[in-house]
Amino acid sequence: MGLKPMWGGWCCKGFVSPLPGSKPASPPGPPVYVDLAYVPGSWSARTVDEEFFRRVRSLCYVISGDDHVKEGVMRPILDALLAGKQQWGSDVQVTLIPTFDSLVMHEWYQETHERQQELGITVLGSNSTVAMQDETFPACKVEF
Secondary structure: OOOOOOOOOOOOOOOOOOOOOOOOOOOOOOOEEEEEEEOOOHHHHHHOOHHHHHHEEEEEEEEOOOOHHHHHHHHHHHHHHHHHHHOOOOOOOEEEEEOOOOHHHHHHHHHHHHHHHHHOEEEOOOOEEEEEOOEEEEEOOOOO
16 A cells, blocks of 8 residues: 545544544544645644544654644654554655754654654754845755
């Protein structure tokens, strides 16, 4: 079974924002395959769990947003990626692209590196920078 880009998905059909402390019900159906997925940020980051990664299967996941809410739920999100990817039953390579530096991310990377390799998960670190006008910022190029 190969990955094929498929648009649409569970987040667009029948999704209702959860009340604080509750989780939305996932509609039935097969997983959605995409090339690139942004992991929800801010308060929505609390809804990202193993089921999210079981249902939204991506070649690349971008974790963005350097905020206190994301930092507080970062480890459960990263652990959910490992647990969800394990359920895929395929050897598809996955790339995780963090857009900010995080102590939690570094600790998770070191503690779970062997499991990441077993599951075919690569975490990109960016040493590249882009200069535009008066700004310089880290960058990462993703090709499909």
